[in-house]
Structures are given as C-alpha cells and as structure tokens.
Amino acid sequence: MPERNIEFGKYGARGFKGHEAVARQLDDLAGYIATPVTARRGLLARLHYLTRSDHARAAARAAGLTVTDRTLRAWLAGTRAPSKRNLERIEQAYRTVRRENVARYLLARLNREGRGTRVEIHPLNQSQVDRPRQRVVEFRTLNVRRWDRIVAAWAAGDDQELDDAWVDQVVDLGSQWGQYEYVTNVGFAA
Structure with a gap:
C-alpha cells in the first residue's frame, strides 16, 4: 500500500501506530476497573x-x-x-x-446517527530528528462517520484488522495520509 512507512524511527522520530492510539482511546472510553487485579x-x-x-x-x-x-x-x-x-x-x-x-454502546455513541465523531490526530515527535530530515507534519482533525469496522476489530482484539480499518479512515486526510500512520496521540470523545 502506498505511503506506508517501512523504516520508521530510522532517523530518531518517535511515536506509535495510529490504530494503537485509537485502541488506547477506546480502552479509556470502556471504563475498566481502576484497582489492579493484584489487589x-x-x-x-x-x-x-x-x-x-x-x-x-x-x-x-x-x-x-x-x-x-x-x-x-x-x-x-x-x-x-x-x-x-x-x-x-x-x-x-x-x-x-x-x-x-x-x-455496541460505543459504536452508537461514536457514529452519532451518521454524524460521526471528530478525531484529533497529533503527529509524530520529530524532536530527535536532525533539522534537514524533519518533515512538515501538523496537527490534523478528521470527522470519522463509520466506526463499525474499527470498534468491531477493537472488541475482537484483532490488531491487523484494526490497522486496516483505521487506514481506511485516515486516507480521507488526502495525499499525505501516510504521514499520520505514526502519531503521538489520537483523541476523540464519545
């Protein structure tokens, strides 16, 4: 698939896959028990x-x-x-x-009867990359209207399907969507 990063972090960039950030945010919205299982x-x-x-x-x-x-x-x-x-x-x-x-509850809240949910994408951290090798990557927002595949993959714990579903949404950013494959944070609320 075009725009995929092959050697991420080669020059010192830091971040993690966008679908992992989405999974973390969905985990936060799920509201797990805060007390550790060891207690x-x-x-x-x-x-x-x-x-x-x-x-x-x-x-x-x-x-x-x-x-x-x-x-x-x-x-x-x-x-x-x-x-x-x-x-x-x-x-x-x-x-x-x-x-x-x-x-099912999260899916209904995120889809909002077809209106979708606004997602904030914070770009990767390039503070450790030499100045000539830094890319211009900025904070972006995106309205995701179809959360079905994303939430289903998250609920099933299928990372590959979650990655594919997330990339299908991120391509709406335009020709530079590959710059947002790795991020520092993805934020949204339901």
Whole structure:
C-alpha cells in the first residue's frame, strides 16, 4: 500500500501506530476497573463482573477463564488466592468481556446517527530528528462517520484488522495520509 512507512524511527522520530492510539482511546472510553487485579478489591470486582450472570460466566469461559465453579467460589470467599498465571487470565478475560459488552454502546455513541465523531490526530515527535530530515507534519482533525469496522476489530482484539480499518479512515486526510500512520496521540470523545 502506498505511503506506508517501512523504516520508521530510522532517523530518531518517535511515536506509535495510529490504530494503537485509537485502541488506547477506546480502552479509556470502556471504563475498566481502576484497582489492579493484584489487589483484593480489584480481584473481587473483576470476579463479580465475570460471574454475575450465566451469560457473563459463559463469556468469561470463552475468553479463557476455564476454572471450576468451586475454584471461583474459593477465590470469592478468600479461602484461596489465584496464581499469577490465573490473575493474568482473569484480567484478560475481564478486558475481553468488557470490550464485548461496551462495543455496541460505543459504536452508537461514536457514529452519532451518521454524524460521526471528530478525531484529533497529533503527529509524530520529530524532536530527535536532525533539522534537514524533519518533515512538515501538523496537527490534523478528521470527522470519522463509520466506526463499525474499527470498534468491531477493537472488541475482537484483532490488531491487523484494526490497522486496516483505521487506514481506511485516515486516507480521507488526502495525499499525505501516510504521514499520520505514526502519531503521538489520537483523541476523540464519545
């Protein structure tokens, strides 16, 4: 695909892929539990979220939390503590289930009945690049009207699809869209 960067950072530019910034922003909008899973309060909050209904339990099992109901009850009662590996599984299952639960809500908020959401794209950081090699890249805004592919890829955790969906939106910036493949921040609100 034209305009893709092959050797990003070769001369000292810093930033990260635009789709990663979009995923971070969507994660912020999802409103995860702030207390870490290693704290008792955070563990209990995640376990209650994952076990509050039969549907939530099934989603947690599908997301990789495959322990017995007896083990879950022991964790909730505090008689046993999950291992480090199980804590990671609990966190991953919680994030996966939370993404699936809020995806439809976020999609409706971001699409705004076809009006879309304004996105601010902050360009990559070129402060470490020698002056003759710096490009003129400026702050840009873009109104994204179709968030369906972006939110679906984010909810599924599919980075490649999220990248493709984001690039499909960024090409609306014009012939220089490749300059915004790497950014310092992408901001929007729902």
